[in-house]
Amino acid sequence: MTHPTRIIDLLAALFLLVAFAMLSQRRLANLITLYAWQGTVLALSIAILAYETGNTHLYASAILNGLLKILAIPALLRRLARRLDVQWDRESLVQIPTVMLIGLGLVIFAFNAALPIAGLAHTVNHETVGIALASVLLSLLMMILRTAALSQVIGFLALENSLIFAATSVTGGMPMVIEFGVALDVIVGVFILGVFFFHIREQFDSLDLDRIEGRED
């Protein structure tokens, strides 16, 4: 077992940790910071993977992800948060410890579910598939529990992060076209959401999902 792989495993662990942190974090600013951290971890792991396997397009992918998820999107989100001045997410229905327990359960489940795939994977870091799957489920859980539109979006982005992480850990990265396509979709999506938020706020003068949804058919 070489150093880089061990580092990747460590980073994977960090990735999961960040996911948990995001699950528990309610202050929007910190949430965004955590998202940036997740991006960093992601980019780093891709870079190390690139160094390990030595295929060049992974470097590009690492840079792309880095730019997007460490700088661009967090900046955009901060700007949004400031412009819409939302700092706090309301208290979620389920309190944090329970959430943590549920999350733990999901992690265990994900590890088991991922075993067959991990067994087959020929990449250096195939053990991390389970972690990737776990963080997918965790971010989904986070989206479920959040009541502020913005933090739900962050959950969505985290989900997308974990997908990329899964991609790299399972297959050592998708072809470049796809990477770019995905990145494009993400950035466009975030822009559109940004536009949305303003419309939503001028209609509902709130970004609280309880206010937005739940009308009768």
Place this chain on the structure above:
Amino acid sequence: MHTPIGLPWELLLSAVVLWSVVALASLLIPHVPRMAPAIFPLGALGALLTAGAGVLALRGPPISTVSPLGLPGLPFHGRLDALSGLFLLLFGVTACAISLDLAGYRAREHYPVASRIGLQYHILLASLALVFVAADAYSFLIAWEVMALSSYFLVVTDHHTPVVRSAGFLYLLIAHVGALAILAAFAILAAHAPAGAPLALTFSALRATDPDPAVAGLVFILALIGFGAKAGLVPLHVWLPEAHPVAPSPISALLSSVLLKVGIYGLLRVAFTLLPAPAPWWGLITLAAGLGTALSGALLSAVQSDMKRLLAYSSIENIGLIVAGIGLALLFSAYGLKAFAALSLIAALYHCLNHAFFKGLLFLGTGSVLHATGERNLGRLGGLIHRMPQTAFLMLIGTLAIAGVPPLNGFVSEWLTLQAFLKATALPRPYLAMGIPLGAALTALVAGLAGYVIVKFYGIVFLGRPREAKLAQAVESGPFERAGLGLLAALCVVTGLWPAGVIALIRPAAQALTGGEAPVTAGDHGARIAVAHAGYAPPLLWLALGIIALVGVLVLRLRSSGPARRAPPWNCGHPVAGARLQDTAEGFGQPIRHIFAPFLDIKCRRPGLDDPEPRYEAAVNDRFWEGLYRPLARGFEAVFAGARVLRPRRIAISLLYVLAMLVALLALTP
């Protein structure tokens, strides 16, 4: 169509084409009013062609044909055999009379309505003709549903009144549920076709499938439900008394005379030609359903006070008798008694013809009354025999026919049915041999009730004194109406006077279905029919009656000079006050309500001691509404509410669904 297809097909198809053209032409009526008078006579012509095709099909061998249209691997198949022929004949003749009536009836309507009726009516006729000759499940269902739809549009002709709309909805809904049952029946049969045939849905292929008894039973039950819903079998009859009254009377006539028979046709087609030899229990439940339907129909019609509702319930009663005959036939053929099966089937088919004729006659007659008086409520009619004598006379023929008294046609089928019931002692199972003849008693009871009902109907509408002042303005119906009535009345008389001839027509159909030769012999040059030496010769009876009555008349006339002196009625010396003193429909139904109270759901309002304006009301509702349909509707409403709850308001919940589903499926992955 592939040539050559034979004369009957050519007649039939030309009729269908004619009707389609007429249907499209009637769209133009509002723009070209001049053609309005031609529309319905042309329809009548098409009906005659159909009748001709029917007669030829009855005489000749079955002719099949395949059209290029249809599904891939399943083009439309058509087959003209004896059964189709018989029903085409029934349909053609009745439709001809109804078209004649419409020709007069529609002259009064304003053009948009006339054009809509012209369109839908002729589409209906065409689809009916095709139902009788369709020879594969798909084309049968297509024709079937087109028939249901066009008749629905005719029922809701006056769609501005809510009652009409709800009646129409109920009608189409039950028709569609029935169609689904029929579809399921066909599909189940097809699913048991030998492998390699993905679409074994032609009737010949379905006949070739050999389902095990359980499957065959299931198919039969589905068919009974599906076609029973069309024919108005209890408890699927509730649409009938709602839909038939609200439709324009000629349409009611068509619905009662022909569309109900389509259900009978389908039942026969499936039970006798598509399925293997029946099991005894098929016959038993059919018989039970038939008798139950007949009895409840008779009871409920006896307590109606709307003349069209009364007739609608009486249609249910007659359908019940027909189905009872079919059940008997199934029972006999289940035990291999082919000849007796043929006999019961002849009885049932004969009654189909009779009911088509006299019920069509009565409904057309109510149409004339409705037009002359604008009144459907029996309580506001009366004495019309003086205002519209010819209609009254023709209606009297229908009345006697439906009452099942000799020497008219209603009696013949009753006679045959009873003869068939007597044969039940030949059944090998003791409980059957003992029990079935009691069915004859029920049949007799129903016949008696029918007499009661129809006396009430005729006596209150046409006899007595007018119950409303406006009835004095009533006028005799127009020539076209009377022509339609006359045609049907004549048919009632002919089929009553010459049973041997009619049976000769029906026999091939019955024989084709049961494979047995019915033990009905014709004697005295066709004047007399006999079952087991028990004969019935209406012409002789007519003769004897006529001679004796004539003698009586002559004797009295010779003695008395000039016409009888007129004097006020005696009435036991009580002065005969206002016309309101006459018996009402409710009053006439009172004994029935009293005797059969347990079977009826009666809402009665009696005047109190100090009522400002004392009046008596008695309404009788169908028990099946409260007993079956309302609970069903409530159940569905509950399920709907449940489905609404299932749909989450919040995104989070649906995301939770996603997560849960994901976890569940991943856990389930093999």
Place this chain on the structure above:
Amino acid sequence: MTIDLVIRQTLQIALVVGAAPLLAGWIRQCRAWLANRVGAGLLQPYRELFKLLRKEPVVACGASWVFIATPYIAFATMAVAGAIVPMMTSRLPLAGAADVVALAGLFALARIFAALAAMDLGTPFGSMGARRTMLVGFLAEPALLMVLFTPALISGSTSLAIIVRQLARHGFILYPSMAFAAAAFVMVALAENARLPVDNPETHLELTMIHEALNLEYSGPHLALIEWAAAMKLFVYIGIGVALFLPWGIAQGRGLATLPVACALFAMKLAVGGAGLALIETLLAKLRLFRVPEFLGIAFLLAVLGLLVRYLVGH
């Protein structure tokens, strides 16, 4: 049709038409005797009929042709019914034209016309009578058919002639099933002919009358025809009873030789039957109208029992 048959037929019709009033008179006379009255004599009905026939025909205003036609129809129907039932001989040409079911049908025809005629004037009593008649009618019809089915099953045919031949061959002993049928038949006959305990032919008491209410508006010759028809109906019914339950001695052969004997026998049976009817009527009291369904229900049950017994015993 040979001349012999024609003679038989005309004889039979003549007998029914001619002797019906006599039977009615006989029954009245018996009732009178049972009630310790002298009675008006056997020929009283004839006197009444001729008196009525001599009167000027009067018809109520607003009566339609149905009202006027009904008496003739009733008369003719009953005459034809009488022509069908084998009384002295089982060999009648018209017997082939109608069986027991057709017979019931003929009665129904007459009943319906009577009811319609009663409703024609729109008098309260008329329609009341019509209603009650039809009520009794549709309750009696199934019972009657059940009664007739028992012998029909025995002989395997619904033709009266054949039934009678079959039963007559059997000799004096009554079939066990026929005993039930007989009881039921008597009850039906009482109801159908508007006799006590169902209806009282003697009175015009508004609230209880059934049959009489139908005739309220008739007078003179029309009333005569109706009364005559009623008498014939009774005659025919008793004739049916005799044919079904005391068939022995009926003429079977071709020639007319056997007829006088059969005729005498039949007259005797009629006398007995009439006396029996009178006795029943004297013993029973009038039922309330809504007891009638129960009465006929019992008749129906007895008839059904007859059927079942017939099936169990086998003959």
Place this chain on the structure above:
Amino acid sequence: MTLLWIVLIPLIGAAILGAVGHRNSGFSVNIAVSAATLLAAGAMTVRVLRGGSFSALDHELFIDPLNVILVDLTALVALSTSVFSRTYMRTEARLGHLNAARLRLYHAMYQLFIFTMLLALTTNNIGILWIAMEGATLSTALLISLYRTPASLEAAWKYFILCGVGIALALLGTILVYFAGHAALGAHRALLWTRLHGVKDELDPAVMTVAFVFLIVGYGTKAGLVPFHNWLPDAHAEGPTPLSATLSGLLLNVALYAIVRFKALAPDDAASHWPGRLMMGFGLASVLVGAFSLGGQRDLKRLFSYSSVEHMGLATFAFGLGGPLANFAALLHMTGHSLTKSSAFFASGQVAQTAGTKDMDRITGVMDRAPASGWALMASSLAIIGTPPFGVFASEFLILTAALRKAPWTVPLLVLALGVAFATIFRRTQAMVFGTADAARTRTPPALIVSFAHLALVLVLGLAIPHVLAIWYAKAARLAGP
């Protein structure tokens, strides 16, 4: 080259409309572009039916009898919808529901939407398929919120989040498929469907089953399968009518198409029944829930959107059954449903616009007020609830027949659902179409021509399926896998 044109034309059209979409000429341009697309599609169809399937751009684009059906359908419905929206959106603008900028947005996004769908249909690369689907989500999200009403924003938000998540999961599925193919095909070709299909027996079953779970949950969300259908009624009801028509008529089909393609990749061994079973399960659930949800609806467009859930469920179920007959029926059902449902939305949009409300309790007497709208609505509803002689009946008939052979126990449920759908929809339609009108008679709107044209096509499907079509669909059915 036609293959390239089919995706380029709408893209170019989107660009042009981005510039001129707000002008009055925008409508005509829109129609012209759609017409051009249809022409290209037609040309391509001829070529496929003559010479069989072919590909372009180094196998990135690919066409075969299966997806050409949907391409044609998309192009056709896109054209008729653009024709319809000419009148409809003009009126909307006149009524002040839209300003010029929104109109431009509408036109541009409309063509972009069409582009993404055509790309998704014609691409051979499952990665690009995913990107195109995501693109469709983005473009439609903007269309749904076109009116900027609270309801429409909520709908758009729901749509965005739900479909976003779904799509994301689909991406994971795609990654897994890529991973499975990686072993057999190497990095470069492992995304090409044709190649994957070639080696489908070498793909690892364990991975493929897991992958299919993600894919069906992901694309199933997009196809509006229960229980992921929450977005669908809102999106249909709150978006502009032309969008509702295209969403129901086309987008759902495309999503289902994606699922079918992946089902076809499953190897034909024991584990391969898994996708079929999943599809049958989701399909059945959708049919039942969709049908029973129809009961309590008051909003006209919601009613028809729930019926879309039901019908997509039926098609999914049929594909799940598999086999030539069921697949044939499913394709026929997709075709019939797109045509009928879009026509139903045209009619109901027209009715709602004239009546000024979507609340069915307040709409009555349409037949008196505007006979054309009345007949269109009546006929479309009758067709959509599967009354003969319309094509939907034919496909439902075939589906039931096939189901009776493979999974008889499902038939009672299906029949129940069909009956309920009939009762609920027809009750509403009758109440709206008949009765006395509360307003004066209006002139018949020209836009409904397309509605009747669709109905005519569906009628043909029900009465006499042309021989060519039959053969073509049979081929496609074989491609849709066992």
